Amino acid sequence: MNRINKNERIGSIIKILTENPKKIYTLNQFVNIFECAKSTLSEDIDTIKNIFEKFSLGEIETIAGAAGGVLYKPTMTKEQIREFALELCDEINKTDRIIPGGYIYLNDLLYSPDIVYNMGRALANFFYDYSFDYVVTIETKGIPIALMTARILNKPLVVVRKEGKLTDGTAIHMNYLTSSKRIQTMSLAKRALKKNSKVIFVDDFMKAGGTAKGIVDLMKEFECEVVGVGVLMATKEPKEKLVQDYVNLLVLEKVDEDKKEIIVQSYL
Amino acid sequence: MNRINKNERIGSIIKILTENPKKIYTLNQFVNIFECAKSTLSEDIDTIKNIFEKFSLGEIETIAGAAGGVLYKPTMTKEQIREFALELCDEINKTDRIIPGGYIYLNDLLYSPDIVYNMGRALANFFYDYSFDYVVTIETKGIPIALMTARILNKPLVVVRKEGKLTDGTAIHMNYLTSSKRIQTMSLAKRALKKNSKVIFVDDFMKAGGTAKGIVDLMKEFECEVVGVGVLMATKEPKEKLVQDYVNLLVLEKVDEDKKEIIVQSYL
Numbered sequence: 461m462n463r464i465n466k467n468e469r470i471g472s473i474i475k476i477l478t479e480n481p482k483k484i485y486t487l488n489q490f491v492n493i494f495e496c497a498k499s500t501l502s503e504d505i506d507t508i509k510n511i512f513e514k515f516s517l518g519e520i521e522t523i524a525g526a527a528g529g530v531l532y533k534p535t536m537t538k539e540q541i542r543e544f545a546l547e548l549c550d551e552i553n554k555t556d557r558i559i560p561g562g563y564i565y566l567n568d569l570l571y572s573p574d575i576v577y578n579m580g581r582a583l584a585n586f587f588y589d590y591s592f593d594y595v596v597t598i599e600t601k602g603i604p605i606a607l608m609t610a611r612i613l614n615k616p617l618v619v620v621r622k623e624g625k626l627t628d629g630t631a632i633h634m635n636y637l638t639s640s641k642r643i644q645t646m647s648l649a650k651r652a653l654k655k656n657s658k659v660i661f662v663d664d665f666m667k668a669g670g671t672a673k674g675i676v677d678l679m680k681e682f683e684c685e686v687v688g689v690g691v692l693m694a695t696k697e698p699k700e701k702l703v704q705d706y707v708n709l710l711v712l713e714k715v716d717e718d719k720k721e722i723i724v725q726s727y728l
Numbered sequence: 729m730n731r732i733n734k735n736e737r738i739g740s741i742i743k744i745l746t747e748n749p750k751k752i753y754t755l756n757q758f759v760n761i762f763e764c765a766k767s768t769l770s771e772d773i774d775t776i777k778n779i780f781e782k783f784s785l786g787e788i789e790t791i792a793g794a795a796g797g798v799l800y801k802p803t804m805t806k807e808q809i810r811e812f813a814l815e816l817c818d819e820i821n822k823t824d825r826i827i828p829g830g831y832i833y834l835n836d837l838l839y840s841p842d843i844v845y846n847m848g849r850a851l852a853n854f855f856y857d858y859s860f861d862y863v864v865t866i867e868t869k870g871i872p873i874a875l876m877t878a879r880i881l882n883k884p885l886v887v888v889r890k891e892g893k894l895t896d897g898t899a900i901h902m903n904y905l906t907s908s909k910r911i912q913t914m915s916l917a918k919r920a921l922k923k924n925s926k927v928i929f930v931d932d933f934m935k936a937g938g939t940a941k942g943i944v945d946l947m948k949e950f951e952c953e954v955v956g957v958g959v960l961m962a963t964k965e966p967k968e969k970l971v972q973d974y975v976n977l978l979v980l981e982k983v984d985e986d987k988k989e990i991i992v993q994s995y996l
Contacts, residue, residue, distance in 0.1 A: 470735055471742050471779040478746040479802075480842070493783075511739040515761075534747075559897040567896070567917060571887055573879035574748070600867045600887065601895070607872050611841035619839055619868065627869070628835070629827040649835060 464494050469504050474511075477520065477532035482614035486529040505530050516540070533588060534581050534612050538728060541582045545709050545726035548575075552710075555720040562715045564722060570601050570664055570692075579709065580608025583662060583690040586707045587613060592687050593657040594618050596679070598646065598671060605692055606662040618659070620678065621647045628652075632681050636674030639667040646678050653682045660688040666708065667694075669701035676703060693724065732762050737772050742779075745788070745800035750882035754797040773798050784808070801856060802849050802880050806996060809850045813977050813994035816843075820978075823988040830983045832990060838869050838932055838960075847977065848876025851930060851958040854975045855881060860955050861925040862886050864947070866914065866939060873960055874930040886927070888946065889915045896920075900949050904942030907935040914946050921950045928956040934976065935962075937969035944971060961992065 473490060477483075487501050494501070509520045512532075519533040536544070548569070557565045569575050583605065595613065597606030598620040610617040624631050628649035638644050653659070661675045666689075676686045689706035696713045713723040741758060745751075755769050762769070777788045780800075787801040804812070816837070825833045837843050851873065863881065865874030866888040878885040892899050896917035906912050921927070929943045934957075944954045957974035964981045981991040 467735060467738055467775055468779050468782065471738050471776060472783045472785065474739050474742045475746050475780070475783075475785050478743050483842075507735055508739060511736050512743070514736065515740045515743075517740065517743050559895065561894055563895045563897075565895065565897055565917070565919065567887070567920060568884065571875075571885040573875060573882070573885060574751075576875070577879065600871070600889065603868070603871045604875050604885070607839075607841055607844070607875060611845065614841070616836065617839040617841060617872070619835070621868065626829055627827065627831045627833065629831075629833055649833070651833065652835060 464496065466504065466507075469494050469496070469501070470508060470511075473504060473530075474508060477508075477530065480614075481532055481534050481612045484523060484527075484529040484531045489529075534584070535588065536582055536585050541585060541709070542726055542728045544578055544582055545728060548579075548710060549724045549726055552724045553722050555722070557722060558715060558717055558720055560717070562717045564712075564715060566664070567601070571604055573604075576604040577608050579605045579692055580610075580612050582709055583609045583692070583707070584612040586690060587660055587688055590660065590688055591658065592660050594653060594659045596620065596659045596661050596675060596686075597663055598622070598675065601665075602663040602692075605664055609660075609662045609690065613660075615660075618648070618652050620675065623647060632678070634674065634678050634681065636677065637670055639670045644674070646674055648678060648682070650682075653679075653684050655683045657682075657684045658687045659684055660690065661686050662690050664692045665694075666691040666701065666706065668698055669703045669706070672706065673702035694727075732764065734772065734775075737762050737764070737769070738776060738779075741772060741798075742776060745776075745798065748882075749800055749802050749880045752791060752795075752797040752799045757797075802852070803856065804850055804853050809853060809977070810994055810996045812846055812850055813996060816847075816978060817992045817994060820992045821990050823990070825990060826983065826985055826988055828985070830985045832980075832983060834932070835869070839872060841872075844872040845876050847873045847960055848878075848880050850977055851877050851960070851975070852880040854958060855928055855956050858928065858956055859926065860928050862921060862927045862952075864888065864927045864929050864943060864954075865931055866890070866943065869933075870931040870960075873932055877928075877930050877958065881928075883928075886916070886920050888943065891915060900946070902942065902946050902949065904945065905938055907938045912942070914942055916946060916950070921947075921952050923951045925950075925952045926955045927952055928958065929954050930958050932960045933962075934959040934969065934974065936966055937971045937974070940974065941970035962995075 512520045519535045522530050595610035596618045624647040630650045631647050633647045691708045693710040694708040711725045780788045787803045790798050863878035864886045892915040898918045899915050901915045959976045961978040962976040976995050979993050
């Protein structure tokens with residue numbers, strides 16, 4: 461390979477860090493790629509840090525010590541989250557999203573790769589300082605948001621099923637009560653979680669919190685603990701949810717099927 | 729903002745392009761951010777192109793004309809795909825993945841954000857030149873791969889359900905026959921697809937192709953057409969699948985429950 465200049469080193473490093481959020485790269489890994497001195501790379505990393513700061517592109521974090529290195533955290537500022545949440549509100553507060561029964565059609569948003577990446581990015585923001593091992597969700601509509609949250613926090617995703625599946629092998633089944641008082645089943649492969657793990661639960665929607673409470677109980681069966689809950693949207697009522705601590709990006713105040721009115725607001 | 733130098737422009741542009749695969753940015757968008765001449769930016773883009781080429785980081789494509797601009801395609805070389813597929817094979821060919829009934833436990837891989845990003849990246853490679861409107865999948869295990877494929881190809885994802893849901897509103901239900909001759913249902917909200925659209929179907933697994941065939945038929949009900957099928961893994965037998973054209977990364981040759989043996993190979 462020809463001689464490598466600063467632009468090339470900086471460009472390549474930014475490409476690699478951006479594509480692999482929260483993954484630690486050691487300086488030695490880059491030294492091997494670019495065949496340059498460690499001190500040169502340290503300067504490059506400083507330059508990169510400044511670029512991310514100057515243009516509000518997220519954070520470049522350096523970790524000192526033997527296990528040290530550099531990583532990209534796709535943090536958002538409070539203003540960026542609020543701006544994104546307000547865009548979502550504009551999109552959601554449209555009458556043609558109302559479905560018979562007072563439900564809101566959101567599949568187009570919940571399955572849009574761009575939008576769920578930013579939902580995951582915004583939710584991840586609340587959990588950067590948590591120590592945990594997995595992101596857990598329950599099928600189906602929350603999977604994309606949870607996957608993106610997991611990607612941004614660089615943790616494995618675990619998907620709880622609503623029925624047992626042959627491809628799960630031995631599984632733990634648990635019945636729970638939804639907010640509409642229906643009995644539902646959760647099922648999770650025994651090998652999906654290591655004992656004594658900590659998990660963050662991510663979902664698209666929370667009403668009374670029955671599902672989140674179910675997940676808390678299911679995790680106990682695995683000797684695991686839910687240390688955080690993040691949802692895209694939580695209803696304003698009931699105010700008291702079955703789980704105490706949760707974060708949400710949006711608040712659903714009202715769906716009026718007769719007046720064809722949806723009121724969703726940004727939480728921040 | 730202080731004066732912006734070449735490093736900063738190149739670094740920021742690479743960050744933005746990498747985080748938004750296949751999204752077209754016009755030079756004017758960057759001119760506005762960096763307050764510099766268009767000719768300067770053209771030179772920057774050339775530099776970036778060369779960096780991506782020199783370090784095999786994927787492709788930077790420039791599109792001429794009024795609707796023109798620059799975009800990042802996370803292409804992989806054939807060798808990169810093969811290397812990734814072989815890593816997957818090593819991971820899959822482990823006896824403790826065999827589940828009673830001759831199934832293989834793959835959830836840890838199918839839900840690992842890193843791994844599904846690369847699965848999506850590898851599958852996307854086959855479809856860069858296709859003209860299509862949506863990536864379609866069916867719940868549940870294929871959703872992460874399909875989401876990442878959709879993200880990399882910058883198209884919306886559509887998730888077919890196995891049962892109708894209240895939050896879908898009006899939906900089209902269809903029964904189909906799986907390869908094990910069981911009757912299954914597919915359901916999709918009527919508003920999920922625009923008429924006359926072309927779609928790529930992405931899933932984790934294909935045996936005889938009953939599900940893929942079901943999707944082809946369901947798409948006809950929506951006056952849409954499946955123009956491509958991509959799966960992570962297809963079985964070697966039966967050789968004749970119910971859909972003709974499909975691409976797969978891995979070939980499952982054999983699962984022997986008694987001998988505790990799995991044989992999976994790279995397709996390329």
